Amino acid sequence: MSTELPWRLAEMTTQEAADAVGRAPIVVVPAGAFEQHGPGMPLATDTIRAEQVADRVARALGGRVVIGPSLPVGVSPHHLAFAGTVTLTTTTFAAVVREYADSLYRHGWRKVFVLTGHGGNNAALTTVAQDLLTTRPDLQFAWSPLTALASDVVAGMEVSEVHGHSGEAETAQMLHLAPHLVHTDRLAAGTTSTAGLTPLARLSRTSGHPTLTVRYDHLTANGVLGDPRHATAHDGKAIVDTAVTRVTAFLTQWLDA
Numbered sequence: 332m333s334t335e336l337p338w339r340l341a342e343m344t345t346q347e348a349a350d351a352v353g354r355a356p357i358v359v360v361p362a363g364a365f366e367q368h369g370p371g372m373p374l375a376t377d378t379i380r381a382e383q384v385a386d387r388v389a390r391a392l393g394g395r396v397v398i399g400p401s402l403p404v405g406v407s408p409h410h411l412a413f414a415g416t417v418t419l420t421t422t423t424f425a426a427v428v429r430e431y432a433d434s435l436y437r438h439g440w441r442k443v444f445v446l447t448g449h450g451g452n453n454a455a456l457t458t459v460a461q462d463l464l465t466t467r468p469d470l471q472f473a474w475s476p477l478t479a480l481a482s483d484v485v486a487g488m489e490v491s492e493v494h495g496h497s498g499e500a501e502t503a504q505m506l507h508l509a510p511h512l513v514h515t516d517r518l519a520a521g522t523t524s525t526a527g528l529t530p531l532a533r534l535s536r537t538s539g540h541p542t543l544t545v546r547y548d549h550l551t552a553n554g555v556l557g558d559p560r561h562a563t564a565h566d567g568k569a570i571v572d573t574a575v576t577r578v579t580a581f582l583t584q585w586l587d588a
């Protein structure tokens with residue numbers, strides 16, 4: 332048996348949770364989504380990636396952080412045209428995050444870190460962070476999108492001109508973290524170039540121009556941006572390892588701050 336300290340709150344007793352506050356003053360909350368990930372990957376892809384990276388971070392920190400309850404459903408209205416997608420509104424998602432933080436605060440935690448595998452949660456997390464500055468001034472709240480932590484690694488991969496959701500980088504992570512859930516025989520290219528977008532969508536994705544928010548079924552027929560058939564577990568490991576290293580470095584400094 333492992334002699335490592337436990338780090339998942341879900342597996343602790345209430346007494347163990349009370350004891351953990353002192354040695355593990357940061358709670359890491361994995362946030363995901365329940366949404367289509369194209370023809371080859373599962374609906375929980377974002378949650379799975381966030382949980383697995385959070386777990387690796389906690390292991391690297393030797394039990395000096397705990398993993399809190401995951402947020403398995405996020406803000407995904409743009410994916411609702413695809414079967415199986417379940418979404419919260421931004422206000423509901425933000426309220427859930429705030430109430431998680433309030434609950435953890437009650438038990439003594441003053442540092443909460445949300446790691447989101449789903450970019451659709453970013454805006455709501457920003458608002459929660461802003462609100463907590465006044466509603467919980469002695470609570471520190473940090474958050475990060477997952478893949479963006481390793482954007483330099485992704486830039487060095489062979490990716491399509493248009494890539495992102497269920498594309499090369501995300502599929503690579505799943506091939507590394509949960510290969511049994513990737514149907515490699517069903518992976519298919521989605522929209523891979525700006526030529527496949529309407530002129531307005533193309534302009535909207537160009538920096539220096541306003542952003543028009545559209546549904547995903549207006550961007551890609553199969554729900555994919557990029558070509559996941561080019562994804563490799565090797566690239567996925569590089570993305571995950573980089574994300575783990577950078578979150579671990581941040582949390583290490585935060586523990587001492």
Ligand SMILES: [Zn+2]
Nearest residue numbers: 376377497501
């Ligand atoms: Zn995703």
